[in-house]
Amino acid sequence: MTSESPNALYFASLRRLFERTPALSFVKQTLEELAPGQARLALEPDDRYNNGAGCIHGGIIATVLDGVGWFACATRSEGYWLVTAEFKVNFLEVASHERVIATGELLKKGSELFHARMDARTEGGRHVASALATYTLLPRKFRP
Template sequence: MDYDATKIISVEPVFSLLGAKIIELKEGYAKIAIEYKSELTRRGGVLNGGIIMTTMDFAGGLATLTVNDGIDQVTQELKTNFLEPMSKGPFYCEGRVVRKGRTTVVVEIKFFDSENKLGAIGLGTWYIIRDRKIQK
């Protein structure tokens, strides 16, 4: 399957705002990068945790997209453990599909700094949307 990274990012303006770049995208796997920007940090120049989680959500969603046989998907759950403060960019985030079921996809996500230090690890579940009918 061929994925147009420019089109994917253009559909989600928040990722352009972050300056996210898709590094690699293949079946069951996504790797993205974001640059260090002072406006994305908290006190002490450390990357804000919400920015890390947003990036992890993006990587997990992209990994899910590569195996999605439905018409759309939404994040159902994203659990994150922050392990180290992150201040040395660029930062990299990898999402790897652990299991694909009929209605959900489980993805392991890791967030690294430019020195390959693991800053956060997460486990997410994406719900596969198969139709847009409203059920009563």
């Protein structure tokens, strides 16, 4: 019999899911924190993420924001898959050659829709982007 709480076991399964995500081979992120309704990811600097002006491409930042929002919601999805239904991002500053920390927070959990707010900041504290997303709950569970 295990001494871990069901919540700890579930969060461990979310971490395994994160580590097995194929997109991470293209956009390397680190899952730094999971808590009920919250998540934090870090994007390490990599010149391959830059646009022509030498800053991290907005699409890379958006990918990290979508991911952190998904994981914040997944902490409360009871193992059911979520898919992004709507996503809006506002880019506020540029980031280049420094870590970007993205945080996600579940705003509202409905019976089929989850709403989240996400922010991305450089490690130095500059606010890079803010986003809002809606995720739809699917009728199937992921495998731990």
